[in-house]
Amino acid sequence: MPQYIAPLNDMSFVLFDVLKAQDLSLCPGFEDANEEMIRAILDEAAKLSENILDPINQSGDIEGCHYDPETKLVTTPKGFKEAYRAFADGGWSGLSASPEYGGQGLPSLVKIVVDEMACSSNLSMGMYPGLSHGAIDALTMHASDELKDKYLPNLIAGEWTGTMCLTEPQCGTDLGLVRTKAEPQDDGSYNITGTKIWITGGEQDLVENIVHLVLAKLPGAPDTSKGISLFLVPKFLEDGTRNPAFCGGLEHKMGIKASATCVMNFENAKGWLIGKENEGLKCMFTMMNSARIMVGVQGLGLAEKAYQISLGFAKERLQSRSLTGAKHPEEKADPIIVHPDVRRMLTQQKVFLEGARCMAYWTGMNLDLSEKHPDQAVREEADDLVQIMTPIVKAYLTDEGYFSTDQALQSMGGAGFTQDWEVEQLLRDGRIARIYEGTNGIQSLDLVGRKLMIKGGRLPKTYFKVMHEMLAKVDNEQHKEQCKTLLNTLQKSLMWLAGNAMQDAEIVGAAATPMLKLFSLTTMGVMWATMANVATADLTSGKYSEDFYQGKVKAADHFFRTAKSQAELLQADIEAGKETLMNFTAEQF
Template identity: 50%
Template sequence: MWHYQAPLRDMRFVLQRVLQADQSWSRCLAFAELDLDTADAVLAEAGRFASEILQPLNGPADLQGCTLAADGSVRTPDGYRAAYQAFVEGGWPALPCDPAWGGQGLPLLVDAAMREMLSASNHGWTMYPDLLHGAYETIKAHADDALKARYLPKIASGEWLAAMALTEPQAGSDLGLLRTRAEPQPDGSLRVSGSKIFISGGEHDLTDNIVHLVLCRLPDAPPGTKGISLALVPKLLPDGTRNAMVCDGIEKKMGIKGSATCAMRYEAATGWLIGAPHRGLAAMFLMMNSARLHVGLQGLGHQEMATQNALRYAYERLQMRAARRPEGAAPAAADPIAWHPAMRHTLLRLQALTEAHRVIAYRAAQCIDEAHHQADDARRQRAAALAALLTPLVKASLTRQGFEAASAALQVFGGYGYTHDYGIEQTVRDARIAMVYEGTNEIQAIDLLTRKVLADGGSALGLLLDDLQAEAARCEAEPALADFGAALRAQCGRAREATAAVQAAVATDAEAPLRVADAYLLGLTHLLQAWAFAASARAAREDSDAAWAAAKTERMRYGLQWLLPESAAPWQQVCLAAQRTLPMLTLPG
């Protein structure tokens, strides 16, 4: 009953019609020869891998979980290792990597679509390769030539996997509190000592070697985040011997049980500095930003998986007569629950938001591509500013909706949804962690408002609003889409008003932006949803399949009419930033 069908038709629509990806690629020297047919072929094969190889492992792996042996080695669920070997043999880890290091040189946009499918089919398994691209980018940008030559080809190919070792028991979101030490050695290496927790893929049996990127402190490190360095600490040393690191345990978790979440101990383990001393956090942000996009795509994958399975079930489940039936429906004692208004609301909401969020996530990936590869310098800088603005929003908004969509889809299944056999309860459990790791959604909201909006005086936001207002004007020029354009223009106005209110409040109240950061992120999410609804409806008018285009437009108009009014509350909360304060908490008793 629970299965996955890759949404290739909608992916093609977003790439071709909404984002006009082929035109963007033509302006990037690295992608100038890529066409949409080639991208389609890549994604079709990725969809087959996701649905035929990964998805059948998902439920059994959730029941089996990972196993820690007495020697500290970790065994992943049955089938994981074979699936990963097939993934490497297919060349999938190298998809967006530079051909100079053995990569295929395809856009991150294509890689993002692939990762949506992987996450939808098997979130636990996807955790292992999801960190590869961030590790690759970090080493490529900051490591010396010797480290690049030794590690980049193996990471780009997927022969070796990577782990990101940030968190310590006393240092969760506040990395300035970390204590792991790194002692320089005469040969230029480091001896890294300390303990880390919640390390995804810190130990496993999918690859022989695992390259750990470890945040640590050198002996002369200043306190706080300005004293953090980054070390590359491999599981296997260049001579093939085991490094002095050990997995002390694996977490018993609510979800993603096929992913080994490890407590790691480094006992004077050999490592090498990446980047400049005390500048490790800046280097690690390359990996973290890549991971945040991937986590947002995990949320999108959960939305898609929950939506399509709930929709199939709602057409199979017969209950009562519907008050309104499709024209020509045969007489029956009971109708599909998909015909009842309560379920239509739930399913239309799931569809409209999933499709809108696909547009938003893919636009973020496209911006990252353009920031690195556009031939024109001004275009690169503009794209980089938009990518920085969109990344925290994609991470927070899509993971929130990934969990909410799974919960809403469970309601469609009724009591059956609460049982393991129907699949949706696992999606609810798996989806929840994405709101927490790689920077909690609250931290993403603070980052968005304080660092990406207020810090530059709203410059990047202004670029985004210019783009969105241009889309509003295009829709307003077509009478059938004028309501989309008007709604999008109104959302842009509310965003400007709310931003001005926070800018005014922060002058006398430093806590003001922190109080309303969550509401501000939610407001911008509604703004981008309004854009996705409008852009998709306009693009659908160019589609040759009239029936498909009409159904797409109906879903986008449902989002416009029924979902967008929810934006009123967060925008109002932000505009009242200066007038409303928060009481301090008191413990009970």
């Protein structure tokens, strides 16, 4: 069985040659995050992923988690407790968390790269600390000092884990339908009663305590999303008493079977308010925005491993002869990598992976700049970019990551469909990433219906300004002009939408998904033009092999081969409006 190998050269090229991530060390608080430090961290993360997380990925999928209805406890697959302990003991849980509570205070960008490795090697395992990171962020930004002091040190150390308890049987995206109730108590706490579903890590045997962050409504609160509050509800109270927050069962899922996805029943469980009353949604979005970038990286990570497996298979699998004559006459057939259709699938994977990695890391770097750069103008510009890129990274990387993984399976033929190879698991695991933390349709609506409008429409202006600034540094005139064509197509589509959106909200809804894809394609183009420019300039530097650099340039050429036609199709889809979507009656479906 092929083993995952962390693509450290590709990661380092994007980090240090393209984005100059080492310059983050100039920001207050990131002084230690120089290139040497980041490389050392990534080397250790690669060892963890390759030697501890990857070997139990397939066995964890086969075994899955087990629920005991009598004890209401969940057991994770063999090897997961030990793997989680190695993760926690290595300090990975607190990589980007505040040093004030035991974290390492490193850039979010570094965590994103480590997340990619964890997602490639064992997504189910990575889900447990991944949700804890969201809880850490929410508590750090919104909780009282007392709650921070009690809960953050153990969460950051990985001794405890955290959850996000949003969804209920009758309510997913529309959180205004939440029925979970919070009753104030004389001691300042609240009794939480209700049922939550699809709760990752809601119950498991990896840690001693689990900290649930629960959305609920106070008595008399508005019966809408404006009446939601956020509460901290631990599995065990300070005195060791078991809080009545119990797992009612596990979901039977298509993938990520080693991740415990629980029904959680809160039966007058004791909890404490986080932030202000009726502002729970604001607090929860702190978790969700962080989680959405992480979910995008899941699509990237799974596709990377699938590519590694399918590429190795294509180089070894002998089948038929090359269309131009035998390439390996000493064998009875040629390896399938000689066939154009197989190369089409492999090239699609390479182009997506390396472009998506640059998009994700660039977004992560802007997240760090938005928080730490000493110049307020730089912070504001970076924040604009993070705001507009978060739904793009989440939706595009999971949609195209799933398609890329599917291409890996397809290129392997029947072998890819079997459990003898891991790609079928990666495909199943990756499907959920297009759904949770807000479906990709919701991401598109967030982009078009909110992100393009807030701050007086400043975000898209910032986006176009920065894209053109990046292109000004590109020497390849053909790549530069192709990117400008993409930007012009995007701008025309935005102008069309602006001219039609006011008359009919359904036009906005119909245009949302193709608009997000057009933004994604355009961003990918600028990333590829930038990477190809750096690769061309460094071709004879000796830092990486000539084949490495030539591979970047040729991948960029392949991207631009079809980018213009794809953009034109998306523009046509946007400008087609809503009619062929909305003119059916329900009975006509």
